[in-house]
Amino acid sequence: MLALIIAIPLIAAIALFRIPSENKELVRKIALGSSGLVFLLAFGVFLGFDSANSAMQFVHECSWVSVLNIQFKLGVDGVSVLMVLLTALLACASIFYYLNGKDVSVTFLALMLVLEAGILGVFMALDTVLFYVFWEVMLIPAYFLIGFWGEGDRVYATTKFVIYTLVGSLLMLVAIIGVTIAHYEATHILTFDIQTLVHTEIPKSDQIWMFICFFMAFAIKVPIFPFHSWLPHAYGAAPIPVLVLLTGAMSKTGAYGFIRFCLPLFPDAAEMMGFVIAGMAATGMIYGAWIAIAQKDIKSLVAYSSVSHLGFIVLGIFALNDQGLDGSVLQMFNHGIIAAALFFIVDILEKKLGSRDLSQMRGLKGKMPILYGIFMLITMAALGLPGLNGFVGEFLILAGVWTSSSMSGLAAIYVLMGGLTITFAAIYMLFFFQGAMQEKNEELPTDLTDIDKKQIYMLLPACVLIVFIGLFPKPFVDTISPTTKHILTIEKTVKTSKGHSDEHH
Amino acid sequence: MFYTWLILILPLLGFAGLSWFGDRIPKKLVGPVGCATVGGSFFFTLIALIHLLSMEPGERVGNVQTLYHWIQSGNFTLDLAILIDPLSVFMLLVITGVGFLIHVYSIGYMEKDPNIDTFFAYLNLFIFSMSVLVLAADFFFLIVGWAFVGLASYLLIGFWTEKTSAVFAARKAFVMNVIGDVGMVIAAFMIFENFGSITYMDVFAQAPEKFLANDDTMLLITLFLLVGAFAKSAQIPLHTWLPDAMEGPTPVSALIHAATMVTAGVYLVARCHVLYDLAPYTMMLVAAVGVITALFAGSMGMVQYDIKRVIAYSTMSQLGYMFLAVGIGVYSVGMFHLMTHAFFKALLFLGAGSVIHSMNDEQDIRKMGGLKESMPITYYTFLIGTLALCGFPLTAGYFSKEAIIMSSWYAEGSNPVFWALAIAGAGMTGFYAFRVFFYSFFGTCRTAEAHPHESPTIMTYPLLILAFFAIFAGFGAPLAHSFLAPVFGGVVPEHHTNGFLEIIAVGVALSGIIVAAIFYAEGGEAEGKSDGLKELLAPIHDVLFRKYYIDELYDVLIVQPVKKTGEFIWKTGEQKGIDFVVDEVGAQVKEMSRLLSIWQSGKVRIYALNMIAGTVFVLIFVVFL
């Protein structure tokens, strides 16, 4: 089932390359059909997922490089099942959105599908090498998508994005090998299986450098302050369907990496450096929010608000307790939906008005009442109004930070920073929403129309999820919670520290 | 008591229904639908009241109705539950009762507005949120309700979205309230950390055992809760949004910014009285801020010309009195003033609305005058409201305010300074309340083209009903105190009688009225005659009129620096700092490879020489070493 989820978009991508691009209807059917099918499968996995069970489920396993015992092993737990669902949903939505645009490029669609497959693979891989491969697979389509179809200084943006990310991921490759060697030294079994490796106790000094290597890869991908400088350029240049996948799903791979690797593999290092990273994350969330206040370009406003929200997510992860981690995973899902919806709205406004400058738009409410309502709901979710999904996540994260034992003295400061961030979020989101929609404007073009049915259908799922998670977070938190508990309490059964290893032999 | 859920569900249904189908049903039907849901809520509140009264006093507290298990994360669990006790029912009576009257009034007031369906949807949303706030059985849903009333207030202040000033006022109110929400959230974390639970029942049961009075933790928790309370109830220093909030339609001002939402802060202190009793220092602060706000707002109200702003300042001032009451520990006295205030302040706002309506949306009292003849019902009801506001003997305001002033002399946590300030505030109240009254109803009309007329009956009936309560509600004081007593540990506040003090209090209030009469009995400034008060107060008039320059001060100290810093971080920190460093790393790598590439001379013979030299070197290495 999981292998199918990855295979379908890849096969569809190949098929799209092969068929003549004049056949618009067929292109449409393949692209939409495959991404829709993936979403249905992902939803099926979500429904079939046993949330009480913290183990990996739907595991698909076969040998890949048998000499090195590298396996093609996929599986989902409570964290990844939500991410898979999110990715499939966003990919489906952005492809749908792209197909409703004017020019449809077959190559674009094919690359989008490859990107989708890459992200899905990252979330499902249970083998470090396989994880690394998918990690790089994500990068290639993203490079071309931004480089060919982007706007502004797109080559600079995409080059910066790819090189910056690559630096991190190469460090990660080193650490991946390091972890396996550490395991090999203790047991003389060569394996890249994540589930086996997490039980290995790595000596503290080794933990630190390996942790930093993994951390760099994920920190750049998320990105957290101060490794975020590719983001404004890449987000600014990326076309909206790509951007939705980038911010909604790809940025989550970084946060997911923290949860999948950094915490279970290197608990001591995470404990030791948690408060530093939380400090970076907390700085980043204020930093992003503060810059967002100064933005006049709505696309970069939303981009910087993403920096802020992603900081929030990472902060929760490094609280290193149940609430913080649950909140972070839930917030990953929430932010994926909210940010994606906001970027769609940015693009709709840009297409209708021909400008993204906030000072150019005013008083759209009169002409676009439906968008007004939807936009208001999403704004409220983005600024963390209680009762909507954003708040549940933020509340859990801050509660986790407040009670976190690993950052005892600094916890209060981080929570206060979180409070300031929420206040800033209210300011910039209201600047955006009120500035665009309210007040009086006589100069609006007369042929301005409200959003059409297709656009409503696209934004509607976001609205439903925003309200649903806000009111009934339990099914989601119940899915996440056993897994996070498991991750925080993994037992180290394989000892590799030098003193112990002698006794083993 | 499961039917109490209907109190919440009805307005929610109203909101959902009106926002989805509002534009598809006849405009005439929108108002009645909106009223019916709130009326239904009021009905069920009455049933709950009777139900509670039928119980033994001891059983009336702690009735928690759980709907479902809401969330479970680690050791943090929470049910979706509501709490029915005398305090919440008392608040609900005000919310749904006064709310219902204001809904009815709105049918007339908003009749011609094209977006009347949205308006009623928002009003229903507000009633729903406010009910969540008071019915919450734990701090989490308190915060949810807290933020939702903020949202409803935001939506209704900015209801006329085409009006720039309304949009800005709405934004200001929202941001100020978010600051309050953050304070509450932090308080909730501290409570969770210390008590392992955030339901009222667990926390209030544990608190007295776990903490001594004035424990640091207790002080911090109560202070963070206060941030929320002060932001919502427009107390210094978080008060600046309330006068601006008058940009919204007048029924909104009556409902949200006078009768119900702004009193949430008082409710919060009363609800958490167990915690506040353990933090006498915080109580002191509550009382001090309350009484200072009472005075401060009163002084600003004396010189304003916008009829709604004057009433808004009086609201702030009366809220100050309520905070004084709860701050000195006489909770049910404060709650009772909350109720009478809801009656007479809603009455005043609706009266003002009636005036504004008939003057074609004119709010400046300098342009009114002489409305006595043309609007008799409004005139008399407004008079009653004004008298009640001033605490004129035997009106509702007299009983409730008098009790606060007397308690401020006698209560343990108080001191004579509070009493003196409270008295001074009462004098101001008399003055500004009657100033507005004389300005609007006496003399002759100062706008030639206006044709003031009495409002339709749908607007005057609510006025009459509220006027009735504004006069007679005061006699219910003993009933209210004994009804609320179980919540506040069975304490019924003593009724202090001291003829001398009472005479002082009433005397000061009356002298305020008399001063107003001296200056304005002829209907305020007539043509060519300047404002007598303005000359008298010349040195400080501007300071008062510009609201002590606090808006300007906040702009200079907070708003502009935040914007400038944002700009600075973006332009300098981000683009010239972090981004520059990253680009520079790339540039340096390039530079280094340029240096290395000098080795690549492009000359074949040099390559060959290198190759051979290398081979020789390796050979030497292998053979001889």
Next chain:
Amino acid sequence: MGSQFVLIVSASIFCIGATGFLIRKNPLVMFMSLELMLNAVNFLLIGYSHFLKSLDGQIFALVVMTVAAAEVVVGLGIILTIFRTRHELNVDEIDALKG
């Protein structure tokens, strides 16, 4: 006549070739020097094939000759093209790959 003789002759030829390659500037002469070096190796291979009583060395020599022939074809082609476009044949002047 021992294997030493083969080694010395081979090394001498190789050194002559290498020196020629380094000091001449005409690509054609450089080519001939290159062939000389290859032949030095071939000589060694064949010589040792004789001493070790194994045909491997001779087979390998054949392979080297084939490669050399192929190389000459490609190389001469390149040299001709360069000559046609630049009308001179000084290797020191041809440094388009300069970094």
